[in-house]
Amino acid sequence: MSFDSLGLSDALLKAVSDQGYTTPTPIQLKAIPPILAGKDVLAGAQTGTGKTAGFSLPLLQRLMENVDIKLKPRKIRALVLVPTRELAAQVYESMATYGKYLPLQTQVIIGGASINTQTRLLRHGCDIVVATPGRLMDHIGQKNISLSNIEILVLDEADRMLDMGFLPEIRRIMAYLPKNRQSLLFSATMPGAIKTLAATILKLPVEVEIAKQNATADLVSECVYGIAKDNKRELLSYLIGSNNWQQVLVFVRTKHGADRLEKQLVKDGIRAASLHGDKTQGARTKALDYFKTGKVTALVATDIAARGLDIEELPHVVNYDLPQVAEDYIHRIGRTGRAGASGSALSLVCPEEAYLLEAIEKLLKRQIPRVSDTGYEPVSLKVIDAPKKNAPAKNSGKKDFRHNDKKTTPRSGRSVPKPANNNKPKKRIPARG
Ligand code: AMP
Numbered sequence: 001m002s003f004d005s006l007g008l009s010d011a012l013l014k015a016v017s018d019q020g021y022t023t024p025t026p027i028q029l030k031a032i033p034p035i036l037a038g039k040d041v042l043a044g045a046q047t048g049t050g051k052t053a054g055f056s057l058p059l060l061q062r063l064m065e066n067v068d069i070k071l072k073p074r075k076i077r078a079l080v081l082v083p084t085r086e087l088a089a090q091v092y093e094s095m096a097t098y099g100k101y102l103p104l105q106t107q108v109i110i111g112g113a114s115i116n117t118q119t120r121l122l123r124h125g126c127d128i129v130v131a132t133p134g135r136l137m138d139h140i141g142q143k144n145i146s147l148s149n150i151e152i153l154v155l156d157e158a159d160r161m162l163d164m165g166f167l168p169e170i171r172r173i174m175a176y177l178p179k180n181r182q183s184l185l186f187s188a189t190m191p192g193a194i195k196t197l198a199a200t201i202l203k204l205p206v207e208v209e210i211a212k213q214n215a216t217a218d219l220v221s222e223c224v225y226g227i228a229k230d231n232k233r234e235l236l237s238y239l240i241g242s243n244n245w246q247q248v249l250v251f252v253r254t255k256h257g258a259d260r261l262e263k264q265l266v267k268d269g270i271r272a273a274s275l276h277g278d279k280t281q282g283a284r285t286k287a288l289d290y291f292k293t294g295k296v297t298a299l300v301a302t303d304i305a306a307r308g309l310d311i312e313e314l315p316h317v318v319n320y321d322l323p324q325v326a327e328d329y330i331h332r333i334g335r336t337g338r339a340g341a342s343g344s345a346l347s348l349v350c351p352e353e354a355y356l357l358e359a360i361e362k363l364l365k366r367q368i369p370r371v372s373d374t375g376y377e378p379v380s381l382k383v384i385d386a387p388k389k390n391a392p393a394k395n396s397g398k399k400d401f402r403h404n405d406k407k408t409t410p411r412s413g414r415s416v417p418k419p420a421n422n423n424k425p426k427k428r429i430p431a432r433g
Contacts, residue, residue: 001374006032006325009064011101012057019097024052027208031184032058034206038182042198042205046188046284047157051361052094055080055154057186062152063127064183069103073125075149079177081170083160084304085110085281086288091130104128109145111135112281117291119144122232133161133169140176147176155201157192159186163325164304167197168214174201189327189333223430224357225368226379229350232320235374236348237268240298240311245316247291250300251332253321258300259318265298304326319347322356326363 003016003024024032034041035058037312045051065357082088088110088203095106107121109131115138122129129136129145139145155161161170178251183202187194198205227235234347240248251260263270273296277288291299303323323329331347347368349357363365 002401008057009061010107011064012061012098015098015100016053016057018125021053025054026379027054028057029049030082030208031055034208035059035182035184036061038062040182040201040205040376041167042188042207043182043207044188044207045186046334049185053098054155055156055186056098056364057093058129059152059154060095060102060185062106063104064102067104067127071125072274073128074105076126076129076145076147077149078128078152078154079147079150081133081136081152081161082127082130082154082156083132083164083166085112085132086284088130088132089156089285095128095130100187103340106130108225109135109139110281112244113140115139133166134326137169137172138299140173144188146431147173148178148204150177150181153177153181153183153184153201153394155183155187155197158185158197159189159191159327160331162193162197163327167193170197188331191327221343222347223371224349224381224382225371225372225374227348227350227376228379229352232350233264233268235376236261236318236320237265238375239318239346240265240270244295246294247314248298248316248318249291249314250298250318250320252300252408253324254303255302257321257375258302261300262298265300270298272298275299277302277304290314303332317343317345319345319349321348322353322360324356326356329356329360329363349381351379351381357381358383361380390416 001023002022003013006024006028008016027043027049031041031043031045031051031054035055041055043051043054043055056246059080063077069263080091082091085399088108092106092108095104099106105126107118107126107130108121109118111132111134115135118135118139119142122139136145137228140147146246155170161167183192185198185202185205188373236250239245250261251346255278258274258276262272262274273290275284279287287296290296300320317332319329319332322331347357357368370381
């Protein structure tokens, strides 16, 4: 099926074709028609499925249906709430890309950027606001913004907004929106809290489920390396170097861990950068840009910082630490194998994380294949002592002498190779849009 059959205007079809898209993705096929028809939509779609175009294209078209291009200043008619600054930037780019032939303006309202500049831009007026909930509430509090003309509300990555504790802000923001509006909620997972939120925000929604609930992208090949904690860094450097990987996103649990691993990788001769919440917006943008353009090979990121990153054709994701929340595994894996491209996702799992692996596999309802020959002494990933819910991991951070987690030399006696000198990407990775 082509885009032509979806009922999109010529200006949007031309923008889509400029992007080189020929076929709508499943979420676009299912979500665009009901959104164009003015219905509320509850969509289960993870990042990488083309969901942003799935809501941006019909949203732009709906706004064009009764636009007054002479109106000055413009009134805000659509609000897109997102969990992170990076995702806000990406949604903004999508609106600009798909709306390039339309006279609609978008503004971004995010924390970590000057509130005064945002206030000035808001005074000029715009049609669409893409915002993180906290900073939007600040502007509402300072009466810098009116949401009384909102016709379309989008909650993007709603599960992540709840994980990040934005529920109170979302509820408060709802009170400022007109009751008569179209609402769209996109979420990678559909836990009970999302269904409850959807019930309060959406009216008779059309439900669109694309990836099976709790499924990871089919094109991603996954595997688990059972490895002692102390050997993880060496194995990671070896994998990057020996496979001559050009672009790998590495997930760690903490900001401190991200900084530390970045330094260690650099010592191993790998060009690395890190991305986490303690970095300034400028440093984050720079790290992401270096990663996208191939100036760095490895981007070490925490879950929150990496949420929503859209890097086209990202080939490798490594879980250096397993996530504490099993659903995050699905979000992480969604970084690769995007929109039809294939990717690999490796998890370096130490015995102390066996219970986290168990929780992930329970959620996925399948076992992730194990790599039997890691080059190191095999370790057991059998769960012996899972910490109780909400309690800190009992054996985390300590040596667990029931397992073989002492530093061992690779059986093959290999040393960590330096990446090849010609470690430049063969292909420049295009920034989105
Ligand atoms: P998203 O899930 O919205 O983050 O989109 C993931 C990626 O898919 C982005 O890089 C989009 O540019 C790309 N994309 C979106 N729609 C299509 C399409 N119909 N065909 C090919 N790529 C697409």
